[in-house]
Amino acid sequence: MSSQISIEEVDIRGQICPSTLLTALREVNIRKADLKGGKICLTMLSDNRSSVTNISESVGSMGYQVDVKKEHDYYRITISRIP
C-alpha cells in the first residue's frame, strides 16, 4: 500500500524583499517534520526573480529537493524530500 503525499501551496507573490525569502524559510520550518518524513510536498508561487534564486539555494542547502518551474508570469517552487 503506497502512502499519499499531500501538496500544500503558499502564494508569496507581490511582496517586498526580503519578505518572500523569510516567509518561504518560515513555511519550510513549520512543515519540517512532514517534509522530511515525505508526507507533504510544499509549493510556493513567487514573481520575485531574486527570491526564486535565493529560496532555491537556501532551501536546497537545508537538505531538500527543490524544483523550479516557470508558469505564465511567475515561478512555482516545489520543495520535497530528497528521494
Add this chain to the structure above:
Amino acid sequence: MSFIHLYMLTGCLLIGFAAGWVMHRSDYCVAGMFRDLFLFRSTFMLKTLLLLILVSIPLFEVARLTGSVKYPFPLFGTPSLANFLGGMLFGIGMVLAGGCVVGTLYKMGAGRFPSLLAFFGLVAGSGLYAEIHPYWSLFSRTVALPTKAVTVPQLLALPSWLVSGPLLLVFSVLVVRWFRRGQMMKPVVVDGYLQPWKAAILLAVIGFFSVLLVGMPLGITTAYSKMGALLEQSLVPEHYNQVVFFGLYPLQYIPPVGGGLLRGGPGASLDGIALIQFPLIAGIILGAAFSAWRLGEWRIQFSLPMRQVISALLGGIIMGLASRMAPACNIWHLMGGLPILAMQSILFLAGLLPGAWLGGILLSRLVLPR
C-alpha cells in the same frame, strides 16, 4: 534644444535603458546587498559590487586621460560628517523601501507595486528636503572636515593612479580568488538570468559611457527633487517661490561633448539636470520593463500587506530626504565616487553600513511577517 543637447538626451536614455535591462536580468539590487549582509550574513552580491568598483577604476582613469572630462567629476565636493549621517539615513530608507533610488526604478519598471510606492515616497522626501535645506546646509558646513581636497589622492597630493593602482592590485587578487573558489556564481533557476558578476562589469562599462557622454557617473537623485519642485510649483506656487533650495544651480559645467555651459539644479525649470537625469530615469524604467516583457514576467499586483505599504512609502520618503542630505545616492557614491576615492563617498559608505543594519532590524521587527 541644440543638436548636442539632443545627443546627450538620447545617449542618457540609451544608457538608462541598458542599465535597467542589466539590473533586471541580474536583479542587481544594491539595497539588498547591504541588507542581506546583516540579515543573512550573505556577502555574495557585495563581492560583485567590489568587482564593479575595481573595473571602474581603470575605466574612469582612461576617461580622465582623454582630457575632456573634469576630474574629480562635477557635483563632488569636499567631505563633511553630513555625508556620513546622510549615508546612514539613506541606508535605513533603502532597506525599508525594498530598493535604492535606482533599484526602485528597475523594479517599478518590471511592474512591482511596492517600488511604485517607494517612488512616490522618494519624490515626497526629496521635496521635503527643500524645507530644511537652509538648516542642513549650515550644519553640513559646520561639520565639514578641515580640507579643500575632494579625493584621497588630492588629500595626499599624489597622482590618482599612484593611490588607486595598489588598491586595484590588492583587491583584484581577492576577486580572482573568489572566482577560483566559485564564489562569484549563482545557480541559474530563472529565465534569462544574467550572472551578477557579468552585470557588475556591464554596469561599470555603462558608467564609463556616462562619464564620456555627460562627464559624470550615473546619478539621478536631483531629478527627484525636480519632480517634487514641479509638483509644488503647480500646487502651491507662492510657497514654491519662497523656497531657497529650488533656486539653486549646483551643476555648472561644460559637458565633454560640448554645447557650452550647462546649468542645472533642483528647481522646476527644464535645465541641465532635467536634460541628463530625466532620460536616465525613463531609460532605466523602460529597460527593465522591456526585459520583463520579453521574459513574459511583467505583471503588477496591487495587494500588499499594510505594513509593507507603509514601509515602502516611508522608506522612500527617508531615502529621498537622505539623498539630498548626503548629498546624492548610493549609485552615485558607490559606483561613481569610490572608484575615484572621493572622500564624500567613503564617508557615505561608512554611514550606509550602520544604516542598512538599523534598517534590517526595523524591517525584521516591525514590517516582515513573524
